[in-house]
Amino acid sequence: MNVESCADFEDHMEALAIGEMAEPESSRLLAHAANCPSCQAHLDTVSGLVDSMLQLTPRVEPPPGFESRVLARLHAGTRAHSARWRSLAIVVACTAALVGGVALGRTALGRDGDSASLSAGTVARSGIIARPDGSPLGNARLVAGPQPFVLVTIDNPKDSGAEVWCELVLADGQSVTVGSWGYDDVAGGVWATGIESGLLAAVTMRVVAADGSVLATATLD
């Protein structure tokens, strides 16, 4: 097959979108799309529709014990799940929090150009977590959406040390402990937990040690 024109591409586009097209034809079609914005846009739309249809998949409970077998399989591969992977996960979380005001819970039809209008989550407040001497520890973000949560990123997880607690402080001084993390929990540099929507108004986030001393603070705005 020789894909020389948009008409040729259109003839095979649906087959490409549903995964029917084999190599080398699929590569030729994709190469054409890469150089033709109109065909690429058309392919993106049709592929989006195909993906979207998956939401109508009938739900069928797997055989008993499925969850345990999956976890055992993942556990067996844990050693291969290296530090490299953890660092990539940080990028995921940071990107989600930073790009376009947090792109969380987007619908399947979301595309780069229109995703902002489909966002279901936004950063309500954020701030740099700083130690008492002013040196930065990381960032804290309060993310609004169907299920609000706090997302904490630690610049240097090695400094995390013993278990610490995360407190959110409201404007009137009320403070609420929303969770804790230890070295193992935050080795990848990211920690998150769900919070009540009322806590999205918190003005300060504090990292507190077991003895109650404040190790670091973030002013949230």
Place this chain on the structure above:
Amino acid sequence: MNRYESRPEKDCENLSELSERTISVLRTPDRHDRLPDDALLTAVALGDTDATAVFVRRFQSRVYGLAITITSDRALSEDIAQSTFERAWRHGATYDSRRASVGTWLLTICRNLAIDAIRVRRPVPVDPWTIGEMLAYDPDAPVVNDPADGAIQSDHVGRLRRALAALPAEQRRAVVLATIGGRTTTEIGLLEGVGVPTAKTRLRNGLLRLRAALESEVER
């Protein structure tokens, strides 16, 4: 001081209540249940065992449901579903929330694995019961929302069902068989008793009409 106690500096009944509710959630091992899909996937990628268990529980019926729909083979479907979660765990960093929801991303992985599996195992197993269920798919049936789905997600599924219902029956069958059923246009032609060109035309027209219907719903 007990770290799970709030430290109110002013009396405020509502906030104390809020604090108690938050604390109570934190004391349960299922706090990951409250995380949105994106945050949960991040926790899975970080190797959090509790989060991974919640993630599997949240999506297993959809993933296994798609695998069994495409393969009609229970043992193969379990293997595909397990592989899907393993891929999500290993490659979660490639997930881009701007392009699709976590659920759609996961189901796309599952669909690709299932299609690869049935094409390796030719002839394609065709379970008349499963195909019959798909063809009898009733887009007019009331939508039963999953509490795990967000409001936006449920709304989108509702619009999709309505748009699908508006298609001519033969186009609807072609679209469902090609997307959820993982069938090729050749297989759709065989199942429907028509030639490949007709099957392709039905699929193309069905997708075009579906797109137009969804766009007009959004504009309304």
